[in-house]
Amino acid sequence: xxxxxxxxxxxxxxxxxxxxxxxxxxxxxxxxxxxxxxxxxxxxxxxxxxxxxxxxxxxxxxxxxxxxxxxxxxxxxxxxxxxxxxxxxxxxxxxxxxxxxxxxxxxxxxxxxxxxxxxxxxxxxxxxxxxxxxxxxxxxxxxxxxxxxxxxxxxxxxxxxxxxxxxxxxxxxxxxxxxxxxxxxxxxxxxxxxxxxxxxxxxxxxxxxxxxxxxxxxxxxxxxxxxxxxxxxxxxxxxxxxxxxxxxxxxxxxxxxxxxxxxxxxxxxxxxxxxxxxxxxxxxxxxxxxxxxxxxxxxxxxxxxxxxxxxxxxxxxxxxxxxxxxxxxxxxxxxxxxxxxxxxxxxxxxxxxxxxxxxxxxxxxxxxxxxxxxxxxxxxxxxxxxxxxxx
Numbered sequence: 546x547x548x549x550x551x552x553x554x555x556x557x558x559x560x561x562x563x564x565x566x567x568x569x570x571x572x573x574x575x576x577x578x579x580x581x582x583x584x585x586x587x588x589x590x591x592x593x594x595x596x597x598x599x600x601x602x603x604x605x606x607x608x609x610x611x612x613x614x615x616x617x618x619x620x621x622x623x624x625x626x627x628x629x630x631x632x633x634x635x636x637x638x639x640x641x642x643x644x645x646x647x648x649x650x651x652x653x654x655x656x657x658x659x660x661x662x663x664x665x666x667x668x669x670x671x672x673x674x675x676x677x678x679x680x681x682x683x684x685x686x687x688x689x690x691x692x693x694x695x696x697x698x699x700x701x702x703x704x705x706x707x708x709x710x711x712x713x714x715x716x717x718x719x720x721x722x723x724x725x726x727x728x729x730x731x732x733x734x735x736x737x738x739x740x741x742x743x744x745x746x747x748x749x750x751x752x753x754x755x756x757x758x759x760x761x762x763x764x765x766x767x768x769x770x771x772x773x774x775x776x777x778x779x780x781x782x783x784x785x786x787x788x789x790x791x792x793x794x795x796x797x798x799x800x801x802x803x804x805x806x807x808x809x810x811x812x813x814x815x816x817x818x819x820x821x822x823x824x825x826x827x828x829x830x831x832x833x834x835x836x837x838x839x840x841x842x843x844x845x846x847x848x849x850x851x852x853x854x855x856x857x858x859x860x861x862x863x864x865x866x867x868x869x870x871x872x873x874x875x876x877x878x879x880x881x882x883x884x885x886x887x888x889x890x891x892x893x894x895x896x897x898x899x900x901x902x903x904x905x906x907x908x909x910x911x912x913x914x915x916x917x918x919x920x921x922x923x924x925x926x927x928x929x930x931x932x933x934x935x936x
Contacts, residue, residue: 861913
């Protein structure tokens, strides 16, 4: 096997130009394939990291997103009093009533508008979201028209920097701080006092109640909350683990990107496979006498087949590795797009996972195999006498 590998590698290096063109074509296809998968994974990871496995989201039955949900003001304290809800240091429930609404803001330096999430928070919201840290300025004072902006929003939208102001809900709101939330969806939100926002938007209810489960987020804690909600006819609510809730928010967009990431490379790969096939056919045509000599000194048909097939696999594997290496540089790129579930702007990064790396290498190797199998079969079937007589 070592001799076959050495033989195939030497022949590839002997045809540097055609090898480089073939490998480059495959690398570009693998780059597109990996980039689309990384885009889908980045979106999914961002939204999953937004939630905590110890938290439960209480929302209206049948609601799929926070903006579709409503929790009446008289339902919120009943939900917070369930025995499976953890207690805060002040003795009250470790829960937060939150409101989620959309407003339209212009991006900095342009008149291009986009939807931005405004989240009304309670006193315990930060304790429930330890991934959120104040980066600049200070926290807003409850009972006032003060807000803080996620660093992704502050960087991209007008009026969201410290000291700037926004007008929505028939009020002027002053930005007093910038917070960072890592690779989560909270970085693309603006936060303020929930009761002030409820009044400003003339709402009679909250969107959701977020609570910490008192059994470390175990199944019994979630099951107990669900049982408590079902037992009280006044609570037309359902409970979802926060990580699962946010994962559902990514499913539609991630599925779209996954389909797109499969179809586009599949179409482009046809050209790469044809290129590999042409390269390998040319290699067979240029080495007919060499193949005849190898057969004459004892090499079997299967040895010739393996040698040429290995050469095509090396082409595909090299293209896959180069394409994956190029795609890995996208991890430092942050993009923003509309979340199909909430119709709001969401910033996230390309994410490379071991699964994507393996699939990308397999995709490149597969293209090489498909492009080289027919030329390899042709080479293995050459008649010794005819091959030796070839000019």
